[in-house]
Amino acid sequence: MSEKASQQPVGQSKKRQANTWLRVVQEQVEAESFGSVEITVHDSKVIQVQRTEKLRLDRARQLFPPSGLPAAFIPKLPRRPSGPPQFLDPKKRPLMKNRSKSIRATLAAAGLLVLGSTASFAAEESVAELRALIQQLDQKIKVLERKEELDKESSAEKAKTTAVVTAGASGFQMRSADTNFVLKIRGYVQADARFYPADNSSGTKNDTFLLRRVRPIFEGTLYDKYDFRVMLDFPSGNMVTANNNSFVQDAYLNARFFPEFQVQIGKFKEPVGLERLQSGANLLFIERSYPSQLLPNRDVGIQIQGDLFNYTLNYQIGAFNGVPDGGSGDTDATNFDDEKDIAARLFAIPFRNSDNDALRGLGFGVSATIGDHEGAPRGYSSAGQQSFFAYTGTVVADGQHWRVSPQAYYYWGPFGLVAEYAVSSLNLRNTANGRQQELTHTGWQVAASWFLTGEENSFKAVQPLKPFTVGGDGWGAWEVAARVSQLDIDDDAFTGAGPFANSATAASAATSCGLGVNWHLNRNVKFSLNYELTNFDGGTSPLLENGEQALFARAQVAF
Template identity: 35%
Template sequence: MRFTKTTLSLGAVAASLATTLAFTPALASAQDAQSTEAAPLTYEERIARLEQELDTLKRQRELDQELATSAAAKTPVAVLDKKGLKFTSADGKYEFGINAQVNIDAHSWGDDGGSLQDEVVARLIRPTFTGKAGNASFRFTPELGGSSSASASIVDAYIEYKFVDSLQFRAGKFKSPLGLERLQADADVIWTERGHSTNLVPNRDVGYQAFGTFFDGALEYQVGLFNGSADGVNLNNDLDNHKDVAYRVFGGPFANSSVVWLQGLSIGYAGSDGQHIGNTTNTQLGSYRTPGQQVFFKYGTGVYSNGKETRSNPQASFYLNNFGILADYVTVKQDVKLGTKAAQLENKALDVSTSWVITGENVGFKGGVKPANDFNWKKGTWGAVELTARYGYTEIDKDAFTLGFASLTSSAQKATSTGFGVGWYWSENLKLIADWDQTEFEGGAVAGADRRKENFASGRIQFRY
């Protein structure tokens, strides 16, 4: 509770004294009638007594205000807004927050010969719990949705400690620092499904990471030790005794430049090195998907990782007012084995994605588009509208097929996608997306012929809170 400070003006005190003095003769007569022995007070004594009583009242008011201030200092603050619900201790040392994201998607494939099923799916349902105690904090996010399984899984579960902005530590399950589009928050991705570059980086991994920022956030770094997740895999448990070292440096070299259009340019490089020793049961090899989430490449039966895996990931983004572009290129060198045959294969993926907010709002890597005016039918405001386009591909090392590690009759050697979309932001919390992607293949059908083109149309209603 809050109290408003009350002040006693000199005018009020004088008025009170005048009123009292006006009744002084009557008061004195009454006192004389009750006791003839009591000596009457002089005017000076009565004024002194009144001043004393006023001082007592003023001090009591001060004590009440001190008690109220003390109570307020111990009362936690609850804030409910567009970012969710957060409880904060009065001293700001402790926090606990709850927010959520829900994606309801519609998927449809054209000219697929009836082999793929059109569907409406709860693609993503994620409540997130965060907390802080001093410089230590945590994040826990389960996944309750998904198109492939109704079973729940853990997306993020980690703890952090912050010494200063430039030196922080994280431990648990989270995104390793690979893949620019993978690192973008799920609620901020402008497509219903991520592009080709995410094929060659982990989904989630378990490990330790040091990270931080310099120059007011213009430069960031991450370096960590991880169990070693295969491409596209959401890893929970380690599968061998080896670990991956992953690292990333990313920043805007012109962030403080006087040339405005250069300020939004950021470039960086990420990579990982490690040993992955699999077997025929736990191959530690990923399979690769189209934007429509259809597997177009997987290694043959009996093939498994058998040594060094190295990822290289140059990346860049550019944002200027209502225009943005994101570029992500990944190569993976992986030792594989099948029986007595062994080889090092190099797979590649590229994703270039652009966005243009035609209603004029700013676009960025974090936070999504914030409409200048929320959608309101009665007021005639329509939110923000964003047009998107992208190009990408995943290319498999030809030796994977010539040496027998995969078959061209069931896996494509290359998948190339072109996509267009529109995003309609009704508010910061509600977004509608409609996308179309066409993917062409090299190989992947009977006798090594090209697999049928994939025409994937998707829609999404996304709520973030």
């Protein structure tokens, strides 16, 4: 029953004529409610206008009673006419297909409503228009869907090659899509304050603020097995010296061929002191204790290392240039001889994989170095970082130098204990009188700590249970610590003809007791406060006679 009311107006170009017949047609159209107006054309002219009035049962109203739409009508709704065939691969995009269905259903419903409200007149014409409209909308939806599909495809493809960048508490990381290239940017800064409450008239250092460590770290992994690490340092008063370029702290490659067999080459910490091997950012006290002064710091060399028996036994053995006690070095060019130091360490964490909480955190081991040394030996400093023992200027190392250090830690819940002993035996020569002597110094420390806030104590960084938030209920992690540490100088340094040290300005022993509190606001920010009392044996200088009080504070940010 579809009768198009107007065909393409004939004689479009002949406007004058059109105006006349158009007016007639318009009058006729306006005169009727339902029906058709027919025009007859002869020789490009409208010669007749015929109106047909339609009187019919109102089918549309029957089909669309105002109360609702008969479900039976729905299948007859306008469908996409020349229906582009659907060859959707259901495996490829089921989700989209479903969505598309629901969108189409919504559209159909909208169409029905429109249809319902206009059904009382011109139902057939509206259906044709709606059909066209729905077809247009259908195309638009399909285009949107396809665009989304293509976006997904291209982002999936991009993901295959795009590097992943992450940022978090453990630093900033870039990783290639195939994980063959990983770069982590980390670092830490320690800003310290050092106060000496009982100033001595002479010999005591000034109270000072200083930058203790300013260390950017670049580390990463290449091809899954080759780790590298470069750690620089720009602390207060850093200077370049020939044998100790402290700007470059770490620079090494570690080839992890197997967990049990790894080769590390470059500059890094010699595998000796327990406290020395703990990261400067995770120290319990602001400054390390005496054993670390007897043992080597960083050196250049090659080391074989690995974890055995499911990570319960860790070994390292390496060849290094050799450094004096507590020292670091980059080269053997000016100091020390051709001989290299051998350093080795064995450390067991036997219950590492056990369920027994009381034993899991127990680790113990022993380390040693041996080698021939020449050149100037280093003196030793107090807990407050003031020199209390120095060799006289004419003393040089000349001969074998060996060290042994038994060491252990124990962590159980919030409790932590670290104990370390060190012996350093070195051959020295006084160039002033030719005296040669082997001196053996010893040092030890015992340090205990407790997390008041209940955190799991650890040799590594501690994660506060409730990080500190301003105005929140998190107070971070609070840790209290106590430490006793001693360094005993071989008495032979002071005795006999041509002694190696001046007994007035150098002490033969230093004993330090320290208390500390650490506030870990979160994993990255820590404030520390230490008080250390040091007594010295021997010596007549005001510092050595009166002892030392040192109050150190530190603000640290590490990531």
